[in-house]
Amino acid sequence: MTKRRSRGDGGLHWDEDRQRWIASLTVGYTPAGKRIVKKASGKTKTAAKDKLKEIVRDYEDGLAIAPGDYTVERAVNDWLAYGLNGRDPGTVESYTILCRKHVVPALGKRKLRDLSAEDVDRWLADKAKTLSTRTLQIIRSCLNRALKRAMARDKVKRNVVELCSVPVGKAGRPSKALTFAQADAVLKAADGTRLYAYIVVSLLTGARTEELRALTWDHVDLEGDPKAVPPVPPHVAVWRSVRAGGDTKTQKSRRTLALPRRCVEVLRQHREDQRREQGDSWTTGGLVFASSAGTELDASNVRRAFRVVIRDAQGLNPAEWTPRELRHSFVSLLSDNGIPLEEISRLVGHSSTAVTEVVYRKQIRPVLQSGAVAMDRIFEI
Numbered sequence: 001m002t003k004r005r006s007r008g009d010g011g012l013h014w015d016e017d018r019q020r021w022i023a024s025l026t027v028g029y030t031p032a033g034k035r036i037v038k039k040a041s042g043k044t045k046t047a048a049k050d051k052l053k054e055i056v057r058d059y060e061d062g063l064a065i066a067p068g069d070y071t072v073e074r075a076v077n078d079w080l081a082y083g084l085n086g087r088d089p090g091t092v093e094s095y096t097i098l099c100r101k102h103v104v105p106a107l108g109k110r111k112l113r114d115l116s117a118e119d120v121d122r123w124l125a126d127k128a129k130t131l132s133t134r135t136l137q138i139i140r141s142c143l144n145r146a147l148k149r150a151m152a153r154d155k156v157k158r159n160v161v162e163l164c165s166v167p168v169g170k171a172g173r174p175s176k177a178l179t180f181a182q183a184d185a186v187l188k189a190a191d192g193t194r195l196y197a198y199i200v201v202s203l204l205t206g207a208r209t210e211e212l213r214a215l216t217w218d219h220v221d222l223e224g225d226p227k228a229v230p231p232v233p234p235h236v237a238v239w240r241s242v243r244a245g246g247d248t249k250t251q252k253s254r255r256t257l258a259l260p261r262r263c264v265e266v267l268r269q270h271r272e273d274q275r276r277e278q279g280d281s282w283t284t285g286g287l288v289f290a291s292s293a294g295t296e297l298d299a300s301n302v303r304r305a306f307r308v309v310i311r312d313a314q315g316l317n318p319a320e321w322t323p324r325e326l327r328h329s330f331v332s333l334l335s336d337n338g339i340p341l342e343e344i345s346r347l348v349g350h351s352s353t354a355v356t357e358v359v360y361r362k363q364i365r366p367v368l369q370s371g372a373v374a375m376d377r378i379f380e381i
Contacts, residue, residue: 073108
């Protein structure tokens with residue numbers, strides 16, 4: 001006769017269909033009075049009981065434990081499917097590609113509850129051999145957010161990714177700025193092309209490429225109001241971008257910039273050319289920089305057309321330059337002409353001068369001259 005198990009030890013029985021031992025234990029009751037039962041299975045009685053002890057221990061500690069078959073790949077896929085609602089489609093596509101290429105092949109088969117900080121450290125160290133630091137930050141962020149979501153849904157005890165820092169990766173492509181001579185050569189090469197007005201406005205105002213592609217004529221005033229007090233110069237309202245929702249990158253990016261005279265002249269001619277090319281339909285979308293059909297320019301089209309211009313500019317390699325470096329050149333040219341960092345920061349729409357210094361540190365004038373100039377004046381030789 002089989003000996004009866006002691007009270008509190010739970011149940012243990014053989015499941016013929018699954019061909020496994022099933023251990024179960026009542027650990028409490030819900031507010032509605034329903035029994036809370038924890039179960040575990042194993043090929044032997046001992047294995048089933050040991051698994052049940054682990055589950056009960058975690059339950060009593062207030063910790064959740066992931067299902068045995070819940071892997072890193074499933075956690076990442078769940079985050080990609082349900083954790084990116086409201087994000088720009090381009091962002092979702094970019095994250096999906098990075099996860100499929102860098103996260104899932106290396107860590108995807110690991111059970112989520114078995115993933116350790118050492119696993120993540122080794123993974124990041126291996127990726128640092130071929131990826132830039134920025135890309136490492138992104139793929140770590142993707143894995144981190146996937147595990148946070150899993151932890152919030154009781155799939156894992158803790159998020160080990162938060163314990164791991166990002167190593168230094170391969171040096172990325174350095175940002176550059178055009179000198180005055182190079183900028184002048186680019187403007188001359190662009191004259192007469194479809195991208196001329198775009199390049200002039202980008203270089204002379206420092207607007208981001210995503211801001212210019214969303215710019216509409218109702219946000220451009222080429223006349224101003226000279227009779228107002230104080231007079232209002234011709235200006236452009238940088239209030240929109242092609243980002244999701246149409247917002248600018250930051251709150252301070254929403255700004256109104258006075259237009260240099262060269263921008264005013266070029267934009268007037270550009271508007272006339274646009275009217276002749278598109279007829280009455282040019283006002284339908286109202287975009288300042290549009291395709292021949294009046295539709296919004298794609299980033300790749302702008303990049304391709306810009307490199308054609310660079311190719312015709314003397315002394316410049318088109319493979320080394322992108323449209324965003326017109327903005328870097330704007331900062332560099334202002335800095336070289338003594339404009340204070342605070343003013344440059346406001347013009348380019350940065351949230352603080354720290355951002356301007358970090359992002360454009362190679363372009364900012366390294367020598368602060370005001371102290372020396374003042375001392376020369378005070379202690380005149």
